[in-house]
Amino acid sequence: MPKVKKDKHKQYGRETPFKNTSFSLKTCSTKPIKTFKQIIQAENYDNYPASVPNYLSIEAAPSTIPSRKYSDISGHVSKYTEPKTNLRYSNALEYQIIRALTQEHIDTYLSLRKAVNVIR
Amino acid sequence: MEIPVFDIKGLPVQVQPDQHKLRNLYTSRFHNSSIPIVIDNGSFNCRAGWAGMPDPSLIFRNIVARQKNNQDIQEVLVGSEIPETDLYKLSIRSPFERGILQHFHTQEHVLDYIFWVLGIQDSQVNHPLLITETPCAPNYSRDLLLELAFEAYAVPSVNLGIDAIFSLRKNKGPSSSAMVISFGHQATHILPCLDGEFLPQYSKRINIGGIHCTQSLLKFLQTRYFYAKNMILWPLAQEIIYSHCYTAQNYFSELESLKLGKQRKIQLPWVMTQQPSEEEIRKKQQQRKEQGRKLKEMAMKKSEEKRKLAINELEELESFIQSVKKNSSDFQEGLVARGIENYDELKRKINSLRSRLNLEVDETEKYNLINIPDEELTADLVKQKRIQKIQKAAREAREQRKAKAQEEQERTDKLKVDDPDAYLKDLHKQRQEVLQRMEERKKLKVELQNRNSRPSQRRLRIIADLGTEGASDDNFGMKDQDWNIYREIHNDNQEEDEEDQNLLLDIDTKIGTMDTNHLITIGDVWRPPTAEDYQILLEVDRIRPPEILFQPSIIGLEQAGLSQTLDQVFKLFPPAQAQKLASCIFITGASAIFPNFRERVEIEVLGMRPFDSYSCVENAKDLATDAWRGASEFATTLEFKDTAVSIDEYNEYGPNVFCSKRRHFASNLYYETPERGDIPAKRSKNR
Structure with a gap:
């Protein structure tokens, strides 16, 4: 097989003559690839003066008014909660549906509003 | 009422950039000029083009996919290069995560793609760059972006700015006051601007964007129609968002009206199975x-x-x-x-x-020994006699049972011929009885799970009684019914269930032979699937996706919704300034395309502002592209040149160079990342 001459200006099937061939994020950058958490931690936002806005400080505050409850099954306004599964429902028909659900299903419904009980 | 059924039309086909035209444009107009390249680096769509042009030259999904081509060489596909069918696979990566520019290897590929499509042939990118960023972007993102631009492409100068503010400038002109609501793909920002100046310290971010709307809709549908899970996928959810969802002006009354009408059905693709x-x-x-x-x-x-x-x-x-x-x-x-x-x-x-x-x-x-008294027999024969006795009794019982069954059979057969209606009625009655028995057993089973329930208490008492030896008169076992007690304390009555199951089957087939409709009504008969089996009903799903922004609790987020946060921001200002802001509430961002979104915000604002005060909510002329246009206009001004960071400055000061530069109207406030040093006590409290 003839040796393919590697064109340094052709990367990943694209011609990139404008690019500095010796550049590579991996070797040039002293900073390794970070996860979201690591980025936030590295930014040291706690040491910012209070007057300077930053990524964390502009985050909207938690809600102060109680949240409305909606049925997990249909999405309508819900008045009742099934005590065993913690699923909300709005009428008798939905209650019947809840009773027929499997545990796996119940968990998926609860996970939609991040209400799964891990410890039983 | 008939519910209208809609077919899946499919998402609009991605437009491939006309590379030939763009290259010609480059060689004829922009080659050897220092006209800036403007990139609106959004987390959903990326728009790029030349400054001063009315429209961006290329718009593409800001995603990257890796694949190996026929010659086994790694290829990287960007945006519209990715075939439609692969668009929603896991290997697709976006440079953004939670609205932050985070994956720089991906960003590198995106920039490669942009410069390649624009047709740059020189040994460096000899054009200044204007790239948009999110409000209060972490320094990490900016540092790496600068590094990428200067060291990989040797760009002469780079400037950064916030997309939403550019959009405001484009629509409202300089020195305008407005409360900007930017409904993005991964986050929503509220950005107050007073007299043309952006005030980051009063800004707020809600961690909900268009992606959450689509994601939640998809999850809700997949949970409800779990049996069609492999047919309900991202493209479908996206299409429903585009063509069936709208913002409710009043969520509660809209819920009621959805019950009465306004429902829609989506027809999933299905194949008719050929009937023999x-x-x-x-x-x-x-x-x-x-x-x-x-x-x-x-x-x-x-x-x-x-x-x-x-x-x-x-x-x-x-x-x-x-x-x-x-x-x-x-x-x-x-x-x-x-x-x-x-x-x-x-x-x-x-x-x-x-x-x-x-x-x-x-x-x-x-049975020759039965009638001979015991005294006349030897011990061996006595034993035999006992066996014979038992055998005889069992045989008689068997015969009796047989005769009874035959009699019953004859009776029903006769009834079947004489009075079919009564016969059917009889069968239905039997069926009901079996069903009831099964239901009761099911109930009992549920109750037995609870130790304090009455049936389980009773069961425990029976066990205790059985355990105590020499209880009163011990003639247990004399009657056959005595043994039923073990059935009662036995927890799972699987055997009985099975028995009843078989009986039910038997009865059902018997009824089936008389009444052909019966099996269909109990759903026991296979029938060819119809189009209706492959339809999904959209009711609340039509208004719920955009409602998440107003009530994040729907998807379990604790953050306050848009109206609450907007109210909070208004309260940070003195009344006169708040009034100034309220008189121009400016909506931008591609996710705000939901019909009635502006009207809904108007209603919410009306509720939070003082009585009889003036407020006005406006949409950007083009929700998606105005940010790029604003940036493009800005890139032609002198201010852009003054505030850009040149490669010389970068080489001298490093990534902190923004500190020493003058800010422009749309720039983020730059603050050097503080030293780690002493870790204050509040740290543990906050995070």
Whole structure:
């Protein structure tokens, strides 16, 4: 097989003559690839003066008014909660549906509003 | 009421950039010029083009996919290069995560792609860059972006700015006051601007964007229609968002009105299974019949042979018993020769053969000991007598049962012929009884799970009673019913369930032969699937996705919704300034395309502002692209040149160079990342 001459200006099937061939994020950058958490931690936002806005400080505050409850099954306004599964429902028909659900299903419904009980 | 059914149309096809035209444009107009390249680096779509142009040259999904081509070389596909079918696979990566520019290897590919499509042929990108960023972007993102631009492409200068503010500038001109609501793909920002100046310290971010709307809709649908999970995928959710969702002006009244109408159905793709024609069915039936007949014949042959053998043996044995005397030595020899131990066994063998051939059985000796009193028998015989007694009783009981069953059968058969209605009624009654029994057992099972419930208390008491020895008079076991107690304390009654299940099946088939509709009503009969089986109903789903922004609690987020946060921001300002902001509330961002979104915000603002005060909510002329246009206009101004970071400055000061530069109207406030140093105590409290 003839040796393919590697064109340094052709990367990943694209011609990139404008690019500095010796550049590579991996070797040039002293900073390794970070996860979201690591980025936030590295930014040291706690040491910012209070007057300077930053990524964390502009985050909207938690809600102060109680949240409305909606049925997990249909999405309508819900008045009742099934005590065993913690699923909300709005009428008798939905209650019947809840009773027929499997545990796996119940968990998926609860996970939609991040209400799964891990410890039983 | 008939619910309208909609077909899946599919998402609009991605537009491929006209590379040839763009290259020609570059060589004729922009080559050797220092006209800036403007990139609106959004987390959903990326728009790039030349400054001063009315529209961006290329718009593409800001995603990257890796794949190996035919020659086994790694290829990187960007944006519209990715085929439609692969668009939602896992290997697709976006440079953004939670609205932050985070994956720089991906960003590198995106920039490569942009410069390549624009047709740059020089050994460096000799054009200034203007790239948009999110409000209060972390320094990490900016540092790496600068590094990428200067060191990989040797760009002469770079400037950064916030997309939403550019959009405001484009629509409202300089020195305008407005409350900007930017509904993005991964986050929503509220950005107050007073007299053309952006105030980051009063800004707010809600971690909900268009992606959450689509994601939640998809999850809700997948949970509800779990059986069609592999048909409900991202493209479908996106299409529903585009063509069926709208913002409710009043969520509660809209919920009610959705119940009464406004529902829609989506037809999922499905394939009609070919039903076999009548002739084919008949052919198959005939084949089966033929086979059955052959099998039957073979079985008949076999049984006939067996029967002949049995007859021969019987005749031989009977002649032997008659010809030879019972206690003679000949008799003994004959027995040994036939492999039989004694006379009794011989007798038994004859009897079993006779019964097999349906001949009369000599039973004189079977129960011969019963009528002889015990005193006259030896101990061995007494034992035998007891066995005979039990055998006789069991046999009588068996016969009784048989007779009763036959009588019942005759009765129902007669009823079936005489009065079919009564017969059906009878069957239905039986069926109901079985169902009730099963239901009760189910209930009991549920109750037994709870230790404090009455049935489980009762069960425990019975167990305790059984355990205490010598309880009152111990004649347990005299009656058959006594043993039922073990059934009662036995927890899982699977056997009974199975029994009832079989009984139910039996009854159902019996009813089925009389009443053909019965099996269909209980859903036991296979019927070809119809289009209706592949439809999904959209009711609340039509208004819920955009509602998440107003009520994040729907998807379990604790953050305050848009209206609450907007109210909070208004309250940070003195009344006069707040009034100034309220009189121009400016909506931008591609996710705000939901119909009625502006009207809804208007209603919410009306509710939070003081009585009789003026407020006005406006949409950007083009929600998606105005940010790029604003940036493009800005890139032609002198201010852009003044505030950009040049490569010389970068080489001298490093990424912190923004500190020493003058800010422009849309720039983020830059603050050097503080030293780690002493970690204050509040740290643990906050995070």
